[in-house]
Amino acid sequence: MSPILLATILAIFTTMALALWRALKGPTVYDTIVAVNAFGTKTVLLIALITLFTGNHDLIDVALVYALINFIAVIAVLKLIDRHDLAAAEDLADD
Amino acid sequence: MIDIVIHVLSAGLLLTGAAFALVGGVGLVRFPDLYTRLHAGGITDTIAPLLIIAGLILQAGVSILTIKLLLILLFLLFTTPTASHATVRAAIAAGIKPQGSEDPTKERASSNT
Numbered sequence: 001m002s003p004i005l006l007a008t009i010l011a012i013f014t015t016m017a018l019a020l021w022r023a024l025k026g027p028t029v030y031d032t033i034v035a036v037n038a039f040g041t042k043t044v045l046l047i048a049l050i051t052l053f054t055g056n057h058d059l060i061d062v063a064l065v066y067a068l069i070n071f072i073a074v075i076a077v078l079k080l081i082d083r084h085d086l087a088a089a090e091d092l093a094d095d
Numbered sequence: 096m097i098d099i100v101i102h103v104l105s106a107g108l109l110l111t112g113a114a115f116a117l118v119g120g121v122g123l124v125r126f127p128d129l130y131t132r133l134h135a136g137g138i139t140d141t142i143a144p145l146l147i148i149a150g151l152i153l154q155a156g157v158s159i160l161t162i163k164l165l166l167i168l169l170f171l172l173f174t175t176p177t178a179s180h181a182t183v184r185a186a187i188a189a190g191i192k193p194q195g196s197e198d199p200t201k202e203r204a205s206s207n208t
Binding site (some may be wrong): 019068 | 120137140150155164178182185
């Protein structure tokens with residue numbers, strides 16, 4: 001079963017490299033955010049795969065926490081770009 | 096016998112998920128504008144975790160690891176579409192137009208005159 005896991009891990013690494021290239025090159029800041037979001041999701045999958053690959057089952061908690069942190073980070077960066085302030089409360093949906 | 100079936104099924108799920116992830120990565124690099132890239136990145140971010148974590152659950156058997164993998168899948172299925180939606184909303188609010196969205200109106204305006 002190990003070669004299959006290794007092949008999946010390598011495919012995920014390739015995808016992460018492609019996403020990183022887009023994040024560095026992206027013409028607008030939103031391209032970067034899309035790429036970073038994809039990168040973060042692939043990181044969670046990578047940690048879950050490495051957990052099964054190495055047999056060290058404690059690692060799965062890292063993936064669990066990373067899944068939550070990734071979402072919060074993307075939303076926080078989007079708000080920071082949109083409002084130029086993390087504490088802004090007013091709704092700009094009308095603009 | 097049942098072990099072989101589970102291993103083959105798990106390998107199929109893992110490799111299909113890896114293929115979807117790769118296709119999403121290629122789309123992220125090759126597509127021409129923000130919204131098409133979001134289509135590639137966002138959709139493969141939903142299907143690839145579904146297949147890969149399903150394959151991992153088949154390998155893990157019944158244990159605490161299975162419950163944690165299911166929790167990760169649940170979080171990812173909630174948060175990834177939400178993040179994609181928020182990105183599109185912020186991009187439209189910032190005034191980024193989809194590529195090709197202006198050409199039909201130009202053609203109509205020129206044919207009317």
